[in-house]
Amino acid sequence: xxxxxGFRGDxxxxxxxxxxxxxxxLAILAARGEEQxxxxxxxxxxxxxxxxxxxxxxxxxxxxxxxxxxxLRTRLTGPDDEPRQLVAxxxxxxxSVVDSDPELAGTTFDYFDEWPVRVALVTExxxxxxxxxxxxxLAVDGHGADIVLRDLRLIxxxxxxxxxxxAQPVDIAExxxxxxxxxxxxxxxxxxxTEHARLDPVAFAATPEPLRYRExxxxxxxxxxxxxxxxxxxxxxxxxxLLAAATALAGTLxxxxxxxxxxxxxxxxxxxxxxxxxTVSEEGLVVLDLGVPTFDDLVADCWRTALRAYRHAQxxxxxxxxxxxxxxxxxxxxxxxxxxxxxxxxxxxxxxPERSALEASTFAWxxxxxxxxxxxxxxxxGEGGILEVSxxxxxxxxxxxxxxxxxxxxxxxxxxxxxGEVKLAGRxx
Amino acid sequence: xPDSVVPISTQLRARLADLVAAATxxxxxxxxxxxxxxxxxxxxxxxxGYLRLFDAVEREFGAELDPGRxxxxxxxxxxxxxxxx
Numbered sequence: 017x018x019x020x021x022g023f024r025g026d027x028x029x030x031x032x033x034x035x036x037x038x039x040x041x042l043a044i045l046a047a048r049g050e051e052q053x054x055x056x057x058x059x060x061x062x063x064x065x066x067x068x069x070x071x072x073x074x075x076x077x078x079x080x081x082x083x084x085x086x087x088l089r090t091r092l093t094g095p096d097d098e099p100r101q102l103v104a105x106x107x108x109x110x111x112s113v114v115d116s117d118p119e120l121a122g123t124t125f126d127y128f129d130e131w132p133v134r135v136a137l138v139t140e141x142x143x144x145x146x147x148x149x150x151x152x153x154l155a156v157d158g159h160g161a162d163i164v165l166r167d168l169r170l171i172x173x174x175x176x177x178x179x180x181x182x183a184q185p186v187d188i189a190e191x192x193x194x195x196x197x198x199x200x201x202x203x204x205x206x207x208x209x210t211e212h213a214r215l216d217p218v219a220f221a222a223t224p225e226p227l228r229y230r231e232x233x234x235x236x237x238x239x240x241x242x243x244x245x246x247x248x249x250x251x252x253x254x255x256x257x258l259l260a261a262a263t264a265l266a267g268t269l270x271x272x273x274x275x276x277x278x279x280x281x282x283x284x285x286x287x288x289x290x291x292x293x294x295t296v297s298e299e300g301l302v303v304l305d306l307g308v309p310t311f312d313d314l315v316a317d318c319w320r321t322a323l324r325a326y327r328h329a330q331x332x333x334x335x336x337x338x339x340x341x342x343x344x345x346x347x348x349x350x351x352x353x354x355x356x357x358x359x360x361x362x363x364x365x366x367x368x369p370e371r372s373a374l375e376a377s378t379f380a381w382x383x384x385x386x387x388x389x390x391x392x393x394x395x396x397x398g399e400g401g402i403l404e405v406s407x408x409x410x411x412x413x414x415x416x417x418x419x420x421x422x423x424x425x426x427x428x429x430x431x432x433x434x435x436g437e438v439k440l441a442g443r444x445x
Numbered sequence: 446x447p448d449s450v451v452p453i454s455t456q457l458r459a460r461l462a463d464l465v466a467a468a469t470x471x472x473x474x475x476x477x478x479x480x481x482x483x484x485x486x487x488x489x490x491x492x493x494g495y496l497r498l499f500d501a502v503e504r505e506f507g508a509e510l511d512p513g514r515x516x517x518x519x520x521x522x523x524x525x526x527x528x529x530x
Contacts, residue, residue: 253491285496286504319492323512326496 020108021075023082023089027186028105030093034189035201036283036295037101039333040154044127045096047387054153055121056161059146063173068143071113077171078135082109084177085164085293086184087155092127099127101185112136120150127154157297158356159282164293182291192332200330207328209339211276211303217346219271222418225411229386232416233406234423236377237369240403242427242434244366249434250312252319254362255355255396257430258405259302260311260318262394264440265425266350267306269414276303277394278351279322281329298333299352300325311429311438350392357397368434377427379420382406454523461519464505465490468497484517502526 033041044051062069082088086103093102109131112118120134132155138146147168151161167177183191191197243261247254259279267275278299284290302325308314340349391410398404405426407419414422432438462475465485473488490498499510502522508529516522 251486256492285493286500287497320513320515323492323495326492327499327512 017113019071019075019111019113021079021082021111022106022108023079024106025083025086025089025103026105027086027184028103030100030102031186032189032193033099033101034185034294034296035192035330035332036157036188036298037154037185039298040295041092041099041127042333043389044154047385047389049124050385050387051124052121053385053389055125056151056153056156056158057121058149058151058161058165060149060165060168061146062144063169066173069172070142071137071139071144073172074137074144074147075111077168078109078111080171080177081164081168082131082133084167084180086186087160087294088131088133088151088164090132090155090185091129092154101189103186107131109133109135113139115139117146118148120148125152125154127152153295155295156293157282157295159284159297160293160295163291181288182293183288185294188292188294188296192330201332201335204328204331205335205339207324208301208331208336209343211301211325212340212343212347212349214274214303215276215347215349216272216274218348219346220269220413222411222413222415225416227386227416228411229388229408230411230416230419231382231385231406231408232379232419232423233382233404234377234379234427235398235402235404236374236427237402238373238377238431239405239427240398240401241366241369241373242430243403244363245368245434246315246430247362248364248366250315252315256319256322257315257433258355258396259322259353260304260315261426261429261433262353263302263304263318263350264306264311264314264429265422266392267304268425269418269422270348270350273307274303274305276301276349277353278302278349279325279353279355281326283330285326296330298329298331299336300329301349302353303349306440308440311433311440314440348391350394351390353394353396355396357399369431371431374427374431379423382408457523458519460505461502461522464501465494465498465519465522468501469494478519481518486517498522506530 043054089104089107090101092099094100114136117138118136120136132152134150136148137144138148170177243254243257246257263275263277266277278301280297281300283296283298289296302322304317304321391413393408395406405423407422409419462478465473465478466475469490473490477488499512503509506526508526510525510529516525
């Protein structure tokens, strides 16, 4: 059954895209037809403290939610190559009411005609047991989706969410176009130009395979434990350890001593950006000299370097691309690196894994997508004590067999580093 | 150091301690920072904490900090603000 939820907001009209929306739009165009991988899916178990949540209550709460966040009632308008954001002042959101979990993320969004959130209420008897939401990544990034969920939970529990103080996407676009925004962009673009110039040329190329883009996935409890143990020993986050390892291994493949990787940066450091419901994440550029004595040294460098990179990840994507293209040559950074773990709580007392734990790791090829979304993309995920690392790569750059080797090497490097210092010289970089 | 500087410095230290506490969502308290027994990394200030702190400092003091330079103490932070103005 489909219900419709009415919403209404103060602002309507069409406005320029934010940098985050523009970056996502370029990613969508690159993957056109297969960009479902960009959708952001969340499930909310409704709070029951104030009684069971009926379909009516859930629908009312959704109406308040979509009225509150302009990102959830924003579509695109204009030509495909230069769209603008179109904010609706009012409308109706279709909501499925179903008795089993639906598949909402299987098809691509129609960014010009469809609201950027699909919702299903999964009912058990006369109450809503789960609210399934799938967002277009143009509307929210992972953090933005989590804030939407927090607000929905509060609206259901208390009848209202906290006062809205964060900027909406239209405000963000306005800030980005202001002198202050241009200053931030200029600083970031300078940083990209300087760091990109440090990269060594890439010395590798392969013959494209019939299935040109391949993705391998390693699932490993040993890797989870190893990353945690290295992080605890070096007093950094496991994310930094994984970023350093991803870069070290990329350098092994590319033959670069100075190698770069592009982590996805949340861009929520400013007080007025913390609770933004929008896509504000963009790529940063971390360039590391792999010619340091040990992996521990590399992690320490990575922490400092990443901090600088995270400060320079707000820019108009087209201008960033122009800066990188203008640099020309064979220098290449790899991206993106995306640590998507939902829960990141490192244990400061984490212990290294036993060697036997390596035997339980599994490698598999992920299905299907064959699009030029990136020549080299590392994703980190997993939960419940298992770390999942995937590498999506262009076989014109890396033969499929090296994708598996990269992931196995990732695990070996961190396993060894968890048990002591690993010398980097002679590892091929 | 002239006496008149001391209250300003104390005030600045207190303000910086508040900014660090806010940047860490209170995980690190202003009191711990002012006690000066442990450094910011020892108190568990993460990358995210530093990034929020840099932004807050930039807005309040108009000083651009170099994230590549380590900030261990409130005095380091004050010195960087002075250098970054």
